Amino acid sequence: MEKSKKTDTSFIASMNDDLLHNILRRLPAKPFAFASCVNRSWNIVCNHILSRPKMVSAFSRNSDQLKAVEEAVDKALSEPIRPDFVIANITCGNMEVTLRLITKRVGSRVPLIVSIVEGVLGKEACNDNAGEVKQNDQGMYFCPTYAILLTIGYFPGIQVDVIPVIQAKEESEATVGDKFVMDIRNFVSAVSDHATPACLMLFGEDTHATEPIIRKLDYAMPAETIIVGDQKGQFLHKRADELRTVQLHKDESRVLAGLIFARDRHRPIPEAGRVQFSTAISRGMSSVDLRYKVANAVNSLPRWPATLMTAKRIGEAEVLNGEQILDDIEESLLGNPLWEAGPYIGVIKRRKYSVGLEEKPKIIASLVFHQVTGADEQYLTVKGGGIKTGDHFQVYIPDVKVAEASLSDVSTQLRNIMSKPNKREVVGGFVFAGSGRGDSFFGRPNADSSPFLENFPELRFGGVFCDGEIGRGLLVGEEESSSQGQGCLHVVSSVYLIVSYACS
Template sequence: MEKSKKTDMAFIASMNDDLLQNILLRLPAKPFAFASCVNRSWNIVCNRILSRPKMVSAFSRNPHQFEAVEEAIDKALSDPIRPDFVIANITCGNMEDTLSLITKRVGTRVPVIVSIVAGVLGKEVCNDKAGEVKQNDQGMHICPSFAILLTIGYLPGIKVDVVPVIQSKEETEAMIGDKFVMDIRNFVSEVSDHAAPACLMLFGEDTHATEPIIQKLDYAMPAETIIVGDQKGEFLHKRANELRTVELHKDESRVLAGLIFARDRHRPIAEAGRVQFHSAISRGLSPVDLRYKVANAISTLPKWPATLMTAKRIGEAEVLNGEQILDDIEANLLGNPLWEADPYIGVIKRRKYSVGLDQKPKIMASLVFHQVTGADEQYLTVNGAGIKTGDHFQVYIPDLEVAEASLTAVSSQLRNIMSKPNKQEVVGGFVFAGSGRGDSFFGRPNADTSPFLENFPELRFGGVFCDGEIGRSLSVEEGEEKQVTISQRCLHVVSSVYLIVSYACS
């Protein structure tokens, strides 16, 4: 027996690197980690295997939470990987239990975000086929079945951590917005020679505080920083090297958690710059030729933010009440097959922004969508706050033709990434799809993930359905007296926002 062991050890030691690499490539993540510690030679081979980035997602619709989480982790860790971050999106259930199960498997050094979302989509663990689970259209009154999407990323040359926004009772949105921007900048300055992160993935709570903070972030971050996310949900987070989630004090509440991706100053510039982040947006709204100016706006209680308003048609003096505005919309859309869902108003908000006290405030115009929820003889009622007297808005409606055409454009944009001269290889993908989309909107399954399926059929992508998609873009709006306004558009509805991670092979 002793002789047999010595023979086995001699054989292992005599293996050439190519054969050893071929064997190690087939190991799951945990045995692979043990193998990298065997000796210096094995560690070199393991590092060679992990010289390229990975971002893998696993989707389980197992109704038993513990089993589903374990299935997703097993699938995500079925190949060699050293986790730099973990994102777990669940449709219901206990976030603390999910976080605990993940931490036991990946360790306490890895930053983790767990969020409850309106649905998940991706490649299923049982058959590697694309699928999606979305909450019942009737909302939270129907208890959804449990489903999880787990995403694990390994991005050499990139430093990743979670920066949260926690709001105390005494703090305003302006105060916590400034702090969030400074916390991000401080993290980047600690780990990178760059002034700003390469990418931000945001997960927010369903609170009125998220909109002004996201708008400030859009203002403060340079154009090259990719920003994507889910504005409204629930989340827990654990920063790198924390043993558990931070306990909130009595008067504190969670607002946002940002997964920050910054280029590592300790990696060679050529290596740190090989990982690239891209974004694309598939829109699902069509504008209607109805433009107004808010005559009076009243915000309701912050727990369930809504705005009551009256308005004037652009160029007219008469103030219209809610029923008159709604009659305008219905008359304009009479006989239009698109007139099936509640309309939205796109409000151009011109606001002053600054970070801290050292910078002179600047005006930024942003386009923000609010769904129309009702009307009476006094006011038009829309979801959300932040609308002021004097703001301009236009009416929008969900449009299947616009969404289909936009998906085709996104698919073309993804193909262009691979055609770049530096031989880009797509290694990961994530989609934030509006909860109004999915197969019920398109009349076919997996429409929102079709750009990934058409271009990268082997990619283990993932995504979530959400009630407020975050993605940076510019809008050109024609307003009063035919003046053209270029506005930021960071918050979306009935859209899909895509994050694409690529690797420059040469």
């Protein structure tokens, strides 16, 4: 027996690096972590295996929450990886339980966001088939079907952490927005030689406060910073230096959590191997030739944000009430089968923005969508606040033909990434798809996944369906110009985050 042990030890020690590499790269994440601690030689081989960035997603639709979490985690950790961050998106269930189960598996020092979303899409943990799970018409808080999407990322040369926006009862959106921007800048300056982050992934609460904070972030961050996310939902977060979630005081509420990706000054990566973030969008709206100026706007209570308004047609003096505006829309859409999906108005909001004590606020124009929910003899009613008298708006409707054409454009854009001279390799992807999309919208399965499936069939991507998808600096209509405002907040669209790096 003693001789056999010595023989095994000698054999393991004598294995060449190629053989060792071939064995270790097949290990699941936990045994791989143990193997990297065996000796210096093994550690070098393990570091070589993880020299490339990795981002893996898997979802489970198991109705048992505990089993679903285990299935998703097992799949995501079935290959070597050192988690730099974890995102768990669930369609219902207990966020605290989900966070606790995942923390037990990945460790307490990994930044983590758990959010409730309206659906998930990607590759299933049990069979690697593409699929999606969406909420029914009863809304995101009535959930007959549990599903979880787990996304784990390892990005060498990148520092990652979660920064939350917590709002006190009497605190204004401007104040918490300024603090959020400064918290992000302080984190980046502490870990990076760059002034701003490379990418922000945002997860918001269903509150009126998210919109102005996101638009302030759009103003404060340079164009090269990628910003994507889900504007409305529910979330819990755990930062890298926290052992558990922070309990809020009774007069505080969660507004946003941002997953911050910053270049690491202590682990510089050659330019050829650096992680790069990029975005693409599939638009799902077409404009109707109806343009107005808000004559009077009344904002409702913050808890249920909505706006009541009257308006004038551009170039006319008559003030129209809600029923007259809705009659305009109905007449314009007469015979259009898309009318049943419900119209939206795209409001150009020109607002002054500054951060902290900046002396000269800058006027930024943003295109923001609001769904029309009703009308009477006095007002047109739309979802959401922040609309002011004097704002201009145009009518939009969901359009599957526009969405299909945009999907084709996104697929071409992803294909072009691989054809560039620097031979970039796509290592991860994530989709923020509007809740109005999916199989029922397109009339075919996995449409929102198709750009990844067509170009990277082996990629283990993921995505969520959300009510208010965030996509930085993306114009919503081909007819829109930058002078009319950028569309940072979208509806019936899909925003794609693509993670790549140069192979050589």
